[in-house]
Amino acid sequence: xxxxxxxxxxxxxxxxxxxxxxxxxxxxxxxxxxxxxxxxxxxxxxxxxxxxxxxxxxxxxxxxxxxxxxxxxxxxxxxxxxxxxxxxxxxxxxxxxxxxxxxxxxxxxxxxxxxxxxxxxxxxxxxxxxxxxxxxxxxxxxxxxxxxxxxxxxxxxxxxxxxxxxxxxxxxxxxxxxxxxxxxxxxxxxxxxxxxxxxxxxxxxxxxxxxxxxxxxxxxxxxxxxxxxxxxxxxxxxxxxxxxxxxxxxxxxxxxxxxxxxxxxxxxxxxxxxxxxxxxxxxxxxxxxxxxxxxxxxxxxxxxxxxxxxx
Ligand SMILES: Nc1ncnc2c1ncn2[C@@H]1O[C@H](COP(=O)(O)OP(=O)(O)OP(=O)(O)O)[C@@H](O)[C@H]1O
Numbered sequence: 001x002x003x004x005x006x007x008x009x010x011x012x013x014x015x016x017x018x019x020x021x022x023x024x025x026x027x028x029x030x031x032x033x034x035x036x037x038x039x040x041x042x043x044x045x046x047x048x049x050x051x052x053x054x055x056x057x058x059x060x061x062x063x064x065x066x067x068x069x070x071x072x073x074x075x076x077x078x079x080x081x082x083x084x085x086x087x088x089x090x091x092x093x094x095x096x097x098x099x100x101x102x103x104x105x106x107x108x109x110x111x112x113x114x115x116x117x118x119x120x121x122x123x124x125x126x127x128x129x130x131x132x133x134x135x136x137x138x139x140x141x142x143x144x145x146x147x148x149x150x151x152x153x154x155x156x157x158x159x160x161x162x163x164x165x166x167x168x169x170x171x172x173x174x175x176x177x178x179x180x181x182x183x184x185x186x187x188x189x190x191x192x193x194x195x196x197x198x199x200x201x202x203x204x205x206x207x208x209x210x211x212x213x214x215x216x217x218x219x220x221x222x223x224x225x226x227x228x229x230x231x232x233x234x235x236x237x238x239x240x241x242x243x244x245x246x247x248x249x250x251x252x253x254x255x256x257x258x259x260x261x262x263x264x265x266x267x268x269x270x271x272x273x274x275x276x277x278x279x280x281x282x283x284x285x286x287x288x289x290x291x292x293x294x295x296x297x298x299x300x301x302x303x304x305x306x307x308x309x310x311x
Pocket of ligand 1 (some may be wrong): 034035
């Protein structure tokens with residue numbers, strides 16, 4: 001869906017991105033990660049021409065992006081950033097409706113769409129009449145994501161969208177964006193410098209350093225088949241075990257047909273979170289329920305050790 005071919009970008013003669021070749025498939029959740037100043041944001045912003053590339057080609061839906069009208073291109077791509085950028089004097093409703101209003105949607109359709117998005121992002125419908133300063137940071141981030149999604153864009157570009165949030169809110173928003181991705185099947189490109197966030201979200205991780213791609217692949221590939229020492233160090237040798245666990249879920253490792261009384265965990269819990277539960281509860285077996293809270297089976301501590309084969 002998006003192809004970079006030997007793309008370079010210079011600022012004052014210095015390359016921010018060098019000779020970058022990258023393929024982002026339709027419907028894929030791609031996460032750009034890397035050291036500070038490695039060119040992640042520049043790469044993201046070149047996709048919707050917030051930054052124009054100097055060399056090479058970038059294609060979107062088969063066409064070089066320079067052939068699109070920049071405004072028209074941006075309307076096909078939702079964009080959400082860490083600093084949110086909500087218009088302070090506009091209500092939540094008007095903020096979310098920015099692109100639909102530009103596209104001249106009828107009022108009733110806009111009203112309905114705002115309602116849908118508030119529900120999708122777990123925000124109360126009354127919030128539509130509030131102003132950004134009347135919301136918490138996490139609520140503002142949700143509105144920023146809702147705004148990016150408003151006109152059902154083909155691509156969603158996100159630059160550290162959960163950057164400034166506390167871990168609990170951050171984790172909740174990560175789960176929401178995973179759900180939105182599963183529901184909508186949209187192509188998402190997200191920049192983060194948080195390794196665990198990348199592992200939780202990505203179908204494909206692009207690890208960058210010094211304006212170049214060091215390795216692109218599935219999270220499991222970067223963890224278990226690092227291309228070089230830089231990749232190995234980046235993902236942290238000592239953390240490798242728990243990071244591998246964060247790629248698996250309790251539901252996939254559970255022993256069905258067994259049951260056990262006690263406080264259950266949900267099947268969607270990562271095995272890393274399950275490990276934490278085993279330790280906190282000083283137990284080696286945990287009952288697992290599905291999303292409807294129906295008993296699914298029992299997870300054994302020893303099953304965590306077998307996970308590498310199952311991933
Ligand atoms: N507008 C600009 N003018 C001059 N230099 C820039 C500009 N934007 C980015 N750069 C430089 O280009 C390089 C890549 O920046 P970029 O913001 O893409 O990196 P990043 O990987 O997103 O970094 P971070 O994780 O710190 O946000 C850096 O050296 C940065 O200083």
